[in-house]
Amino acid sequence: MKLSAPIPMLKRKARLLARTTQIPLHQALDQVAADEGIAGWSLLAAKAAAVRPAARLFARLVPGDMVLLGARPGQGKTLMGLELAVEAMKSGHRGSFFTLEYTEKEVLDRFRAIGADRQQFGALFELDSSDTISAARIARRMAIPRAAPFWSSTICSCSTRSATIRS
Structure with missing residues (x-):
């Protein structure tokens, strides 16, 4: 799985999106995950954690x-x-x-x-x-x-x- 940016940067992007569009953070996280081609934030986080160091x-x-x-x-x-x-x-x-x-x-x-x-x-x-x-x-x-x-x-x-x- 190749992400456009590290997880902390994607979280920051989601927080900014939540603030600017006034949507709940969980929706912004899911939107950022969708932009990465993944169905939801929890799936993105699980896939990122599954990659061995x-x-x-x-x-x-x-x-x-x-x-x-x-x-x-x-x-x-x-x-x-x-x-x-x-x-x-x-x-x-x-x-x-x-x-x-x-x-x-x-x-x-x-x-x-x-x-x-x-x-x-x-x-x-x-x-x-x-x-x-x-x-x-x-x-x-x-x-x-x-x-x-x-x-x-x-x-x-x-x-x-x-x-x-x-x-």
């Missing part, structure tokens, strides 16, 4: 952007990074996961946790859990041409942070 973030990225995910342990950095990789792969781009912490089974479990199936992406997904992961290794791996477009989502994961790099 990774999908919203991915929609704003362009090739070459870099996303750095940082938070305390257990806050969802790895899942967010995997969700970004899944969004990239859904768009036909390559996704790579570099980790010093997780085993292949744990990464596959994380895929299931976000409702994705590793098998559906075939060669678009690459897992590297080598003990020799370094910035140079990641740069070399990302420079290898693939049949897929040269846009990739790389996730570097360790116990305190994850980074997503697009190249």
